[in-house]
Amino acid sequence: MFCFQCEQTAAGSACTGKAGVCGKKADTAALQDQLTSQLIDLAISARGNERYLTPAIDKMVLECLFATVTNVNFDDHVLTQLIDRVEREKARFNDKHSCQHDGCQSSTNYDISQLWNSNEDIRSLKSLILFGIRGMSAYAYHANVLGYHDKEVARFFYKALCAIGSQDAEMDTLLPVVLETGAINLRCMELLDKANTETFGTPEPRQVSLTVEKGPFIVISGHDLYDLKELLKQTDGTGINIYTHGEMLPAHSYPGINKYPHLKGNFGTAWQNQQTEFADIPAPVLFTTNCLMPPKPSYIDRVFSTEVVAYPGVTHIGEKRNFTPVIQKALSLGGYAKDMHFTGINGGKSVMTGFGHCTVLSAADTVIAAIKEGMIRHIFLVGGCDGAKPGRNYYTEFVQKAPEDSLILTLACGKYRFNDLNLGTIGGLPRLLDMGQCNDAYSAIKVAQALADAFQCSVNDLPLTLVLSWYEQKAVCILLTLLHLGIKNIWLGPTLPAFLSPNVLDFLVEKYNITPVSTPENDLTKMLSH
Template sequence: MFCFQCEQTAGCAGCTSAAGVCGKKAPTARLQDELTGALVGLARTVRASESGAAAVRPATDDLVMEGLFATVTNVDFDDEELRRLIGRVHAERARIAEAAGTEAAPDYELDELWNAQEDVRSLKSLVLFGLRGMAAYAYHAMALGYRDEAVSAFLHEGLASLADAEAGADVLLPLAMKVGEVNLACMELLDRANTETFGTPEPTQVARTVEPGPFIVVSGHDLHDLKLLLDQTAGRGVNVYTHGEMLPAHAYPELKRYPHLKGNLGTAWQNQRKEFADLPAPVLFTTNCLMPPAKSYADRVFTTGPVAYPGAAHIGMNEGGGKDFGPVIERALELGGFSEPHAVAADEGSEFTTGFGHGTVLGVADTVVDAVKQGAISHFFLVGGCDGARAGRNYFRDFVQQTPEDSVVLTLACGKFRFNDLDLGTIGGLPRLMDMGQCNDAYGAIKVAVALAETFGCGVNDLPLTLVLSWYEQKAVCILLTLLHLGIKGIYLGPTLPAFVSPAVLDVLVREFDVHPVSTPEQDLAAILG
């Protein structure tokens, strides 16, 4: 196998043995490459037959989103499911070609990409991995009935471009920036889908202790799946707890009104094997962040949406477009839960606070602006992104602990679990540490930065604002590309740089965008605060 799309890739270079660091086996990696190549062939067929294939969308677009999402790290480990997806892509490609009276484009061989000249491989990888992340965001919006044809069209455009053997840096670097541009529209779409469906998030304290009785743990990101489960568990005597990136769900008015949405169990995705080992409850994975389940809880794992694992029960979509979570509920009732209040980790029992989305932060913008003008707030830090298991990620906790007492720390995504148990106090009645939500909510942080810049009559780069980002998988890649598209400079990125970024491409990022690999909290803070 060859895979270097995530931060934990072997030796910071690439997974090339019988299995990847994530647990993905070589045959699975090859099938994911085959699926990607089939999607490239489909995209080329769509673009070649655009004028004669008015019925291409939305079914084709949804299939492309699903297929790309299945290749994101920690999503689909099931070879049979990947083969079914490849078959569906081939069938759709043939249908479109026949309807348009054109020839179907062949599958693209991913070995051509992996063996390309170093900088071409780097830039094409940046495009491909960005597309995979953007497809995940588009998939979440699509699940709520929200689509953007420009986003869908660009997924085809970007995939088709991978097969261009003549494309060099002059073509591929602007294309990577376009991934960032289109992803901004995609994240805005998802933000609108979430808030119009579930309401504007509001600051909410979330319990960390599990109550007695049957319960279900929901991990991943998909709010639509959580809503369906809450509807089906209502009145059944089964409580629901979130895990990982689902924590911010508690802040949405339309979700927090369910009295049996009780709290949050555990922390970030890489701790699930420890946190799920002895739970007398089933775990439902709705999106990426699945680790190969340990034997101690493998028989309690359920998957849905793009997530699949061999042997795990999968809850698919029925003909009416809904899902029946009955098997998950019955398993919860059978297992019975804890007999008394239980803290899953030794330090649990307190509360997490979430819900400081852009609606809340901008609602107190006057207070924030006054605090800056009066010198009460000296600096803003956005410390967010993915968590992971590689050594060095304690950097982010140490960094937050050392930020000045007159600074504000915004955070989002599961990287916050490194430090969201800290009490940093308040400034002017506002908490110094504000959780803005999932990685899916990165648009909110961008919106706050742009609004503050407009208020102060300056550019975002002129604000007393520094972005300190941790990355792990492909959704983080497309967010980084969006920030670069917006011209945001001085980003600190860690704990290690992407293996797929060649020295020449890194030189461009450093020269044009002032991207900094993280060093130590002390050195970086000294440089930032000058």
């Protein structure tokens, strides 16, 4: 196998052995590469005939790309089925819609190994595009589930796949596609934000308990709010309580979801701790999206999946979302005999969430006044992915050592390193504002742009620093969006992506001043000196 799409890739270079660090086996990696190759073939076949693409084909492309994101699909049988679907669609497409324009390839047999073995700069730029659209496919998929579509977003996936499969692409032709990936992802995140708020209401700040009450319960993880809503409806009146986990925490802030009284709180911390945290809980766990770690034999019978998540031996809930097997398992296990008072990593008994762009911007006058009066000297956005690799305690220490006259915005599961800390208030606001998950990065962008407008300057001139941690492909597409917006001075860690060649990295450093994190003390000194 050859895989270097996540931050924890072996030796900071690439996973090349019998299995990846994420637990993905070489055979599974090969099937995911084959699936990607088939998608590139389909995109090349469709070039010049985009008018014949249908919403059903678009949905299939999203599902297939999403299945290749880290910690989503480990099931060879499911991946083989997806490959067969794409092959059949490509065959039908070629039979019915032969390409008419000059230079069109109506049929091809692209092999993704051509990408892994190509010139390192070309490989680097194509990898940015590929990993970017894999991450973006997750956002588009979630919006699609709620009935929200964007034709421009859908069509870009084919354009990007064609760029990846191009045999004569050069750096100067790939760089614009890299930045366009960021531009389209911004449009995609805006679509998802609209889908979530129009479906479930505008997020509101909410204190979320970390206590699990006695009696049967279900833990639900991932990002898909529709799955949670359906689970809440089907468990209403059963005596089963529901607890979010990991990426699902922000669901508590949506009025259309928190109206259910049996949505009780949050269990556990970030995704990489699940093998320990799920080991002996007397309840089932439902995964709606990534990040699934290979379940241990001791609890695999209590794990269920939906959507594109799949793992051998795990019961999968189909598109009709009949959660009866999960409910029956919860009732049979019975839950705890008494209330269990869990805490966050730092000992906190509850966490806050729900500071989306509408909430923060409603207090914009307060923030602006506090900045002008010197009460808020600086704003730090400390967000991104969490992971098991050493070095991520940097983000906890950074938040703890940030000056008391600074405001901390956070999003994504990296916040579990510090979201149970009590940092006090500033200017009438909590110093730590949880804006949601990676799906909610649009909120951070909206707030930054609003502050720039208020101070009549660019985002780069604000007393604002972005300190980002990355792990998988959704972090890649968010980074590309920030670059598309021209945002500079981003601090990135805990390590830089293995797929960035020295020349591409030099370009990003020179043009955007992307800086690798070092130590909280040194970095804070530099950030506050500008």
